[in-house]
Amino acid sequence: MTHYILGIDGGGTSCRAAVATPDGMVLGRGKSGAANILTDPNNAIISITEAAKAAYRDAGLDEAGVNSASAFLGLAGTNVGDLTRYVHDRLPFRHTDIDSDGLVALQGAIGDEDGAVAILGTGSIFMGRKDGTVRYIGGWGFTVGDLGGGARLGHALLQEALLAHDGVHPRSTVTDAVLDEFKGDPRSIVEFARLSKPGDFGRFAPLIFDHARRGDRQALAIVEAAAASVNEALDAIMKLAGAPRLCLLGGLAPLYPEWLSHGHRAILMEAEADALTGAVALAAKGYRERTGAAA
Amino acid sequence: MTHYILGIDGGGTSCRAAVATPDGMVLGRGKSGAANILTDPNNAIISITEAAKAAYRDAGLDEAGVNSASAFLGLAGTNVGDLTRYVHDRLPFRHTDIDSDGLVALQGAIGDEDGAVAILGTGSIFMGRKDGTVRYIGGWGFTVGDLGGGARLGHALLQEALLAHDGVHPRSTVTDAVLDEFKGDPRSIVEFARLSKPGDFGRFAPLIFDHARRGDRQALAIVEAAAASVNEALDAIMKLAGAPRLCLLGGLAPLYPEWLSHGHRAILMEAEADALTGAVALAAKGYRERTGAAA
CATH class of the missing domain: 3.30.420.40 (ATPase, nucleotide binding domain)
Structure with missing residues (x-):
């Protein structure tokens, strides 16, 4: 049976998904509604699943196949509260990794290199990677943070x-x-x-x-x-x-x-790729590490 | 029938009332709960009425007498929203004047003189009086104001x-x-x-x-x-x-x-008296002006 991976970028306004081969070649993309797990975890679960199925359909695959996918999700709202586990356990994928929407943006922007990314939107968060480890600054939200947002x-x-x-x-x-x-x-x-x-x-x-x-x-x-x-x-x-x-x-x-x-x-540079591409890359990396370890 | 006046100082945490003779001699005082008309107008109405009745009892008067009182109320929450009329029409007094809690504080602090008052508590508001006219600065609340609070x-x-x-x-x-x-x-x-x-x-x-x-x-x-x-x-x-x-x-x-x-x-000076005293003074002034005008 063919294995597929899913990269998912879930933000406060929309959720995007891409299905790809295990080496990261994108076959189809899908989009749905908001996926902020802090604001509305149950709705985030629905949005994530919808976007994944839409990506499968876009690739000409049976949407039921999402059940056997290896997914990497970058989601808004993971740095505050304890809802990551709740969402993780209710998603349909065979394997699910959840991290922040910031991490997939960083991966898309600078690939596997060391460096830093600042996300300056409604809020503000700063990420730096050194020897593969990512550190965060800010991103605490509007009330007592995000001074640059x-x-x-x-x-x-x-x-x-x-x-x-x-x-x-x-x-x-x-x-x-x-x-x-x-x-x-x-x-x-x-x-x-x-x-x-x-x-x-x-x-x-x-x-x-x-x-x-x-x-x-x-x-x-x-x-x-x-x-x-x-x-x-x-x-x-x-x-x-x-x-x-x-x-x-x-x-x-x-x-x-x-x-x-x-x-x-x-030292400013253009982003190499977008957050969805970053999510696919991290899904591919996770799949590689797990199957390599199992081999 | 004897006329009495009521001075009332209603804030976000408590409401105080004093019943007095028309010339401002205080006969009794009462206290009750919060009276912020913006936060909870119906509760403010209850608190105000309770404090007034408590003041009557404290003075040895029948609490039913509040129905014939002339009241001046300084209340929190009057500068934003349109709830003053709503509260005014539901209070039991014969005559009701409602203004801000700031105004009665100013009246208490500097009496009938010109000058300025700054209220620096949880929030911040500034008032200046010149030739009897009071002007306000600040007091817009925590979200986008009250920078000194x-x-x-x-x-x-x-x-x-x-x-x-x-x-x-x-x-x-x-x-x-x-x-x-x-x-x-x-x-x-x-x-x-x-x-x-x-x-x-x-x-x-x-x-x-x-x-x-x-x-x-x-x-x-x-x-x-x-x-x-x-x-x-x-x-x-x-x-x-x-x-x-x-x-x-x-x-x-x-x-x-x-x-x-x-x-x-x-130019700092000590307050001459508290806000409740200011409310009584304004109630006495209002009563004097109305009965003088009627005479």
Whole structure:
């Protein structure tokens, strides 16, 4: 019987899967809904299984074959809480390895090399690999972490808009834009913030970078503070990385480089491949190690 | 029939009432539970009514008499949302005036004079009175405001502890104390933060001031940032105040003065009286104006 492997990249908005031969040649891909195991573990299980079956169908294989697959899953929400085991035991695959969505992104970005990766999206997390061991910095989420992520940038802008409204800080084009959006009523900003999830705050991030580039003082202050926190985290992660290679990933990756210190900019590189490719590579590696050990 | 007035000070943890003669002589006092109309308006109505009846009993009056009282209420949660009317229409008093808990605190602290008041507790709000008109700065709550309040200080400490754990910032005595409290597990800090209300974060504030006074670098950074935000807000509120008088109120009032700018420290004064006294004074003033107008 032919063995197949599955690479799965499960994030807060969607889950992607690829079925491949044991040596990593991708035969088909599938996609489904959110797979954050901390937010909703049961839904993550459904999304993961759906994406895997869709990949099998895309490859022209019987979707029932997922039961005999060796899968490597990179999932959001694995660093906090204890739900990994719960999800692991309820998935249909013959063999299941679960790690963070960050790890598969790192594998895709820098392959088997040493180096570092920063994921700068709604949140922020930093990973460094040295002699095969991966270390993490950040990624603690919006409430008390992720200082470089878009959610914290958006949050800082709303706060700045309230300070501008109160006359505590000067008004500027970007704070006026926010106050206009909320019809000049600070209570609407407070109410929005009370009901918002990190992604809702994060949608202001591109606006802030845009205004900062055009010299808006308040936007500059927000971006410079966020960039300072990213620079600090990069300083720390590069000490844990075995080689001076740095890859920025996530929605804010194209916006950050000009705000980073020269030392970090000098070692920036493009990602070799995406997180799904990284998941397939780790699935292939796991399969190889297990079958090699059994041989 | 004898008329009585009621002054009521309703906050997030308790509600206090005082019944008085129309000229403001207090006859009895009562206390009950929380009266934040934003958090729980129906419970606030119950607490307010209970405190009023308790004050009547304390004065040796029939508690049914609250129905004919003229009441002035300073309540938490009036600056955001639209629940003031809802609460107003469901209270048993003959006449009901509702304003913020801040206003009655200001009235208690500086009487009928012009000047400014800063309430520095779990949150932070600034009020200035000039020619009888009161203006507000801050008080927007923990999520996107209250930068000088204890909740934001505690929040900053938890964030600092995670940065210290990750090696992004140096460790210090105060971050070690937090990490010890959470058994060195950053995930416990994240989980605590996820479940915490502002008051839960705020309980770390005295610890931070204590360590800052002893020179702890990370505590100093947190206190100095908070004090900078308070100084900025005080700069703004003093421009709106008709006289150079400043009174600090709230749980952090004794801790802040040494961190404030010389200009603000020079005009600090002790509060003349508490918020309940302020509520009684405003109830007496309202009664006087209405009966004077009717005469």
